[in-house]
Amino acid sequence: MLALVVSPFTYHSPQAQKIGTIFWWVVIQGLAIFVIVLAWTIYNLSKYRQRPGQGPPYQLRDIPKLEYFWIALPILSLAAIFTYEVRIMPDIAPPEGYGRRFPQKPDMTVTGHQWWWEVEYSNGAKASDEIHIPAGRRMLVRLESADVIHDFWVEQLGPKMDTVPGYPSYIWLQADSPGVYQGQCSEFCGAQHAWMLFLVVAEPRAKFERYIDALAEPAPPPQTDAAKKGFQLFFKMPCWRCHAIRGTGAKGTLGPDLTHVGSRYRLGSGILYNTPENMRLWMRDPPAVKPGIRMPNFHFSPDQVNEIAAYLESLK
């Protein structure tokens, strides 16, 4: 289900395609220069090794024509790369990376936090660590940060861009065909930078619309006994202070939005798959799973763990 193949040979978006093309061109040019230097060195070493009794060679000072040649050649090849670069950049990223006065309304806003991702769609729906897009359409994403500098990057789908507090930035997010792509924070942001993952789920247009409509709905009320107890526990313990669950009184913004956490693929920004065992593993001792995070160990009893997990699982 998770298309995690990150191959330099397949591209899943037009942006990645353009980057791939210029990448290979520069690699080939670079390798050509390296091969020339290598070959000439090997030639020198084989032909001009000192033989016994050999005196000093002719003290060649310079060949100006050769100097001009290898000033001109790099300039020309670099100029070609630069020209191509200028031509393709408008196809890869929105006009201004720096967006204080960006005219267009974004399709979604992604905010980086230590160490999770928040996404808000244009219909007001919010989620964490999982972004859905309609396949084939180019989405304009506004990037913000709530604390330090993070970086939003899905390597199969295109370029990366920093999320800088106070300086919103913009990228395009597009996938040619449906699939699940993994992204990861790409600017060192503290203790759990390594596990600040997110998923981009590209799906057919209709499915996407249904998704964000469902996302905007408030959380379903708990049905089972365990879930009901878990719901009460959620408000008895400080959970509601940090997390938001739409439709309840929980409006916390310190931690990920949990309104529909039950339908997510993964937990803890990608450190665990969303299974019943993992949900309970997380609730038992979050810092043990992800050391350094702000969510403490609440020392729940095994029953309480079960109840909270049951409630959260029910939030589909």
Next chain:
Amino acid sequence: MSTFTAAVPKPDSVKHHGLLHWFTTLDHKEIGKLYMVTSLFWFVVAGCLALAMRVQLARPNAPYLSPTTYNQTFTLHGTTMIFFVVVPVLLGFSVYFVPLMIGARDMAFPRLNSLGYWVFALGGFLLYMSYLFGGGGPPDAGWFSYAPLSDWPYSAAYGQDYWSLALLLNGIGTTSTGINLIVTIFKERTIGMTLKRMPMFVWMVLVNAFLIVISIPPLNATIVMLEADRRLNAHFFRDAFGGSPILYQHYFWLFGHPEVYIMILPAWGMISELVPVFSRKQLFGFVYVAAASVAIGFLSYGVWVHHMFVTPLPRPMWLIFSASSMLIAVPTGIKVFAWTATMWRGTIRLTTSMYFAIAFVLQFTLGGLSGVMFGTVPIDWQLTDTYFVVAHFHYVLFGGTVFAVLAGLYYWYPKITGKLLGERLGMAQFWGTVIGFNMTFFVQHFLGIYGMRRRVYTYAPGMPYWAPLNMVSTIGAFILAGSMLLLIINIFRSRKHGAIAGDNPWDGWTLEWATTSPPPEENFKMVPPITGRRPLWDYRHPEQADDINPGEAPILRQP
């Protein structure tokens, strides 16, 4: 030459022995040795930190280092290697050899020379004191410590302040030595040595010293601004009051980019000295190489934004700096071709030193070419902050500078100590280092292409090729470490068993070879006549002399 009359004792008029000698010496040769030995010590320390990182990364989800410990480790590894290993060892060679190469008795300011070293030593010591007194331990925000991560409250403990203090001290020491080198080169050259007749190493050190003098202040400014934010509640980098995290990056990289040239220029100088000697031929295109170095000095101030291509900036800014970053590759190319053309039609003597130099040329070329890739904005958008950039800078810094320093060490060790390093042990070290280095870092290019981010303490098991590539890299790191052990063994063995070097074991041409090995305290009994760039060559091969001012009568001079 003393700057005060009477009463104040002349430098080195009081002879100390043992440890007190090392603390009080003002002799540039002793201070140069202090720099080299201290750098070697920090190299071992930072190398061990690197091995710890590689052990942690060899397998996915390894349990050896906690996230915070890993972050502290890579922060210290980078900070130590850059500020306390590479720059000081190059300064050590500069401070040792520049006065010799220009026929001077010592540096222009011997006491300032000593101050520069001891302040740097204090800085290194302080950085590691953070283990004991840093509150939460050593700094862990990375060697460039971006705000707001390095600001309060995200890095509240004192470790970050130790980083700031250590680098401020180091900056003072480095700037002092930079000033000292410039004044020495301008004022202490022996008679007959015009600027045009200076050896290439001295030219590179001159450009380097100017870079130091002008580019360390931005680092100092950045650090004091950061500390003002952290401890005085200032708002430079906090967006709540309108401050700018992006300003931090501009200011830091205004230092940071010239810094990387500070870390390579003297190395280029060393290569430009020993490749000609081991090819028995003068450096090809000397004037072009010198001009290229000056050009790089100026251009290095116009490229810093290429470290910020993924920051939200106006597109024209990205493009201008992309163009300038590509442009700076051209003078570098001139040098690579110059060294290769020096070997061409030469008479090549393959000593250990020359092996390291050839490896340098090839590895540095690779590193430079991957650097050009980062000058191309769309490629940078894909590859920056991945292991591709880690591979790039290790290729230029290790495969480049460290290999050049090793070449310079095998070349100049006989001059410094009077003994030769063992060739067999040296060749064994060479192969271990080359294989270990390339094994460690070449695969990291692929890790980057496959998307592995940098500065991550671990990674998931399912990622394509990450686990085997990391394992190969780790094995390479241990091979590399083992080869460094061979170097240390070689140094210790040569003290007892090394062959006597004599004045000029390699038949070199510059002035340091015109005196004993090691040189006497006053450097020269007599300075040979300076008739050109290679005084000893002209002396020995008058029929093939490269005298650039024919007809000038040589003067024999006592310094």
Next chain:
Amino acid sequence: MPSEISIEATDKTTLGTLLLTLSEGVFLAMLTFAYFFFQGQKPQVGPTAAGSLEPVWTGIFSAPLWATTYTSWRAMLNMRARSVDTAKRWSWLTVLLAFVFLCGQGKEWSDLADKRITIESGLFGTTYFMVTGFHDLHVFMGMVVSMIVLYVIARHGAGEGQIHAVTALWVYWTFMASFWVVIYTVVYLWSAVS
């Protein structure tokens, strides 16, 4: 003035000091640019320059610092002419003038603190105190070095080294005064027009 301005004619000490002022100049320029950059941003949070600073009053107290260019130059001329006592008087005058300048700065800072403008009050406070603070620190260090040189002259007379030192001090004071022109313009004059 030296008979020719070239590297050959300049002594080591003065050359070294020139390089030092270049280095410190870049440092102060970075802090000044930060002031300039943030002042240009509107709207500002916290107290701003306009209305907080008094350019005329500061200008009066800046005159002593600008005068040190002249007084340290006279000290240098007298040292070269071997009139050591006159040179020492000019040097002490330089130190005094710098001290007066610093007193003015101190009064200004305490006035700002009374208005609740500190390094934490906002971007103006932050950038203002950093740039003037480090400039004033350099003036203070100049005073200290001047006094050390005066002590050496008192102990060891006017040798070659001491003449070079006084020349170097002239370079240093000229640099401090020149940089204050920049800061005065960017900080005080600009606040008057904005």
